[in-house]
Amino acid sequence: MASGWAREGAxxxxxxxxxxxxxxxxxxELAPGGVGLTHCEECGEPIPERRRxxxxxxxxxVACQAEADEAERAAAGFNRRASKDSQLR
Incomplete structure (x- = not known):
């Protein structure tokens, strides 16, 4: 069933x-596995052995990962493919 100006199945x-x-x-985001880095690729701080x-x-x-996760969460709530028609409802 089409709704608004959207075509069937949209x-x-x-x-x-x-x-x-x-x-x-x-x-x-999945880790490629294998041996990780000994130092953070963002800030250069050592990564604890237990984390590795x-x-x-x-x-x-940990700190840079928390920042990356927060940025991802902030952007994840938006449906960037939504049509204007669906946003007006």
Missing amino acids: VQEQIDDTVNDAVARARR ELIPGVRLC
């Missing part, structure tokens, strides 16, 4: 695109 396409974007983002043991492929210290 709403489901938006939902599918949003889910696909989230899956792609999660896959990009627990998170294979770690690249950020």
Whole structure:
């Protein structure tokens, strides 16, 4: 069922695109595994050995990872593919 000015199936396409974007983002964030860095690639501070043991492929210290997670959460709430029609409701 089409709604507003949207063509048939457009709403489901938006939902599918949003889910696909989230899956792609999660896959990009997965650690490649193997040996991680000994120093943070953002600030250069040493990464504790225990963190490197627990998170294979770690690249950020705790503080930088927290900042990256917060930035991701702030941007994750927006459906950037939504049409103007759906935003007006």
